[in-house]
């Protein structure tokens with residue numbers, strides 16, 4: 153069930169023209185509307201991708217269906233989007249929310265951090281897991297993450313540190329272009345899914361460097377995909393159930409291509425894996 157938006161904070165950057173809102177659960181969400189300029193399907197893509205990130209324990213923003221009521225929209229005339237024909241408004245209904253890991257008035261969230269800091273991100277290995285997932289889902293975008301300071305333990309359980317110790321963590325966001333965004337197809341270009349800073353892939357030498365995630369995808373429980381598919385707010389899928397089912401069927405079939413797809417990433421002209429031996 154969705155939770156209601158109770159406060160509009162500000163507009164966010166990006167092609168989907170998300171809006172930052174506080175919801176009745178006390179959390180803040182980057183909300184992408186059903187009629188966002190990237191299309192309704194990106195909401196479905198975000199939802200499915202999130203379930204996969206969660207199953208593989210790669211840090212990713214929690215997701216929620218956010219109800220935006222007609223009264224709320226009437227009270228906030230600034231909530232609007234823009235396309236080539238001009239300004240338009242979302243409709244009341246259930247939209248997609250990507251949860252912030254804290255209150256943005258108290259905690260700093262950074263879209264980019266310098267390489268020196270990236271090296272110190274406690275869960276920097278999660279970028280390897282993210283690439284496995286992005287290649288599997290044919291995310292037709294570059295990888296995006298948000299950085300902030302937090303207690304290390306919940307974000308990097310295998311790191312031996314005191315429970316109270318704080319560090320810089322990365323959380324993956326924006327999976328909207330999985331399945332080619334609104335195209336719902338699997339295009340496998342070399343640059344897709346890569347993070348723009350090669351430093352996160354320093355330890356990559358071959359496809360084996362992407363374990364345990366690679367093996368986990370090969371044995372991915374179809375029940376998790378089923379559960380994700382059936383928890384999508386039905387309005388987001390309306391009329392496209394069969395297409396979505398076929399898409400997910402193809403997804404399961406294409407897992408075996410993953411080692412090849414990771415090798416394709418290595419061939420990208422920016423040479424993202426400086427220590428690649430193949």
Ligand SMILES: Nc1ncnc2c1ncn2[C@@H]1O[C@H](COP(=O)(O)OP(=O)(O)OP(=O)(O)O)[C@@H](O)[C@H]1O
Nearest residue numbers: 164165166167168169182213250251252298325326
């Ligand atoms: N869960 C989150 N936590 C913190 N910030 C977030 C979160 N989700 C989104 N944001 C912020 O909102 C911005 C836009 O979100 P996002 O990248 O998902 O939207 P988009 O419109 O799909 O972007 P793009 O143009 O890259 O496709 C991000 O760059 C980030 O600053």
Ligand SMILES: [Mg+2]
Nearest residue numbers: 166167296326
């Ligand atoms: Mg983005």
